[in-house]
Amino acid sequence: xIYFDNSAxxxxxxxxxxxxxxVSERYYGNPSSIHGFGTESxxxxxxxxxxxxxxxxxxxxxxxxxxxxxxxxxxxxxxxxLQHQNRGKHIITTQIEHPSVIEACKALEDLGFEVxxxxxxxxxIVSVQDVQESIxxxxxxxxxxxxxxxxxxxxxxQEIGEVARKYPKLYFHVDHVQGxxxxxLNIDECGIDLCTLSSHKIHGLKGTGILFIKEKTPIFxxxxxxxxESQYRAGTENLAGIVAMVKALRLTFxxxxxxxxxxxxxxxxxxxxxxxxNQVHLNxxxxxxxxxxxxxxxxxKPEVMIHALGEKGIYVSTKSACSSKHSDVSSILQACGHPLxxxxxxxxxxxxxxxxxxxxxxxxxxxxxxxxxxxxVMG
Numbered sequence: 001x002i003y004f005d006n007s008a009x010x011x012x013x014x015x016x017x018x019x020x021x022x023v024s025e026r027y028y029g030n031p032s033s034i035h036g037f038g039t040e041s042x043x044x045x046x047x048x049x050x051x052x053x054x055x056x057x058x059x060x061x062x063x064x065x066x067x068x069x070x071x072x073x074x075x076x077x078x079x080x081x082l083q084h085q086n087r088g089k090h091i092i093t094t095q096i097e098h099p100s101v102i103e104a105c106k107a108l109e110d111l112g113f114e115v116x117x118x119x120x121x122x123x124x125i126v127s128v129q130d131v132q133e134s135i136x137x138x139x140x141x142x143x144x145x146x147x148x149x150x151x152x153x154x155x156x157x158q159e160i161g162e163v164a165r166k167y168p169k170l171y172f173h174v175d176h177v178q179g180x181x182x183x184x185l186n187i188d189e190c191g192i193d194l195c196t197l198s199s200h201k202i203h204g205l206k207g208t209g210i211l212f213i214k215e216k217t218p219i220f221x222x223x224x225x226x227x228x229e230s231q232y233r234a235g236t237e238n239l240a241g242i243v244a245m246v247k248a249l250r251l252t253f254x255x256x257x258x259x260x261x262x263x264x265x266x267x268x269x270x271x272x273x274x275x276x277x278n279q280v281h282l283n284x285x286x287x288x289x290x291x292x293x294x295x296x297x298x299x300x301k302p303e304v305m306i307h308a309l310g311e312k313g314i315y316v317s318t319k320s321a322c323s324s325k326h327s328d329v330s331s332i333l334q335a336c337g338h339p340l341x342x343x344x345x346x347x348x349x350x351x352x353x354x355x356x357x358x359x360x361x362x363x364x365x366x367x368x369x370x371x372x373x374x375x376x377v378m379g
Contacts, residue, residue, distance in 0.1 A: 002314045002359045006201075007149055007178060007292055007350030013203040013251055016244045020205060023240040031237055032226060041239055048239075048246045055249050056197075058187055058212055064232045065242050068209040069177040070100040071222075072196035073143075075211050075233070076173045077104045079219030080141045080194070081113055087169060088138030089113045094126045095335040096153075097145055098175060105143075123285035124153030124336050132163050141171050146179035150332045150348055152284045152292030154183055161191030171217060177201055177209075181252040182260060182291045193217050199241070203352070204248030208241040259353035263290035266351050266360055273364035279371060281342055283333060291351045294333075298341040300374060302328055305347060308370045314363055317348050 029037035031045045053060040066072045095117045105115045116134045118126050142164055144155050164172040173194040181202045187195050195212040225234030267290050274280045283294040302318045333343035
């Protein structure tokens with residue numbers, strides 16, 4: 001099997017699975033229970049929070065454990081909007097955000113908020129000047145992803161953060177789910193107030209994530225109940241998943257430089273191989289994230305190609321896993337100005353450091369064979 005769908009999810013590290021199993025077996029007490037067994041779990045929870053904070057170079061009380069990227073994005077956007085609506089109801093984001101941001105913004109529009117969806121250029125990058133010029137007196141939030149999940153475009157987060165800093169009453173949220181471990185981001189230097197992370201994109205387990213909330217950033221909680229997670233998120237913590245996530249985070253950061261260099265080599269090799277095929281148009285920018293390569297094959301339905309490759313044991317995707325069951329047309333590619341033929345025939349390869357150059361070579365060979373076979377069928 002050749003697995004090239006790592007932006008959808010990654011294979012858990014063996015060490016992560018081992019941690020999850022050990023904690024599930026030994027520390028199943030509820031961290032909120034006041035007896036000794038619960039206290040041990042609480043101690044492990046706080047230790048995990050401290051380790052996560054050290055790895056992210058933030059403070060422990062700025063780390064809020066969540067169920068993943070979708071919850072983190074919803075908590076950040078709706079939390080700021082509902083908490084600060086008396087000061088303003090204007091939000092700025094881009095046209096190419098993940099569905100968990102776009103749909104959260106649309107839901108807020110139904111509640112009377114106004115959202116500016118900024119355009120992007122052909123490479124899927126938003127203009128800092130457009131961000132600056134969109135800020136109004138009633139703007140309370142800017143939400144921009146770091147790395148686009150379909151194209152791998154890297155947004156100018158540091159520059160947008162410098163703009164946001166000029167407006168002390170405005171909050172800056174970054175969806176860092178796709179960038180974590182592949183494109184470094186310094187949360188403090190970039191002036192970020194809220195930052196979303198997800199575990200299963202870095203070889204952790206599904207159902208765990210982190211929302212960084214800068215101190216003195218009040219948000220309205222989506223869940224009410226107990227006092228867990230500093231009252232930002234009620235509900236018993238997924239301790240085993242959290243410990244496993246912090247393990248994945250530590251392993252990811254330990255090997256980050258080596259992994260990025262490897263991904264860059266694989267990406268370059270893929271590009272070179274695909275560029276030799278006349279039918280292929282590359283959509284990802286040359287200087288994008290190293291783990292994502294998006295390309296179109298106009299005239300060929302991506303669903304047919306995915307199934308044809310799947311029969312050969314090669315797994316790629318079309319778009320974000322959260323939107324891949326919808327229309328074949330990519331709203332991201334449309335936002336970049338690509339014509340319908342190109343926007344409706346896109347495939348996404350997303351790599352992990354576990355992939356090899358040999359897998360890339362096999363993919364190119366098999367992909368060329370699939371194109372040839374489909375051409376004959378299509379006449």
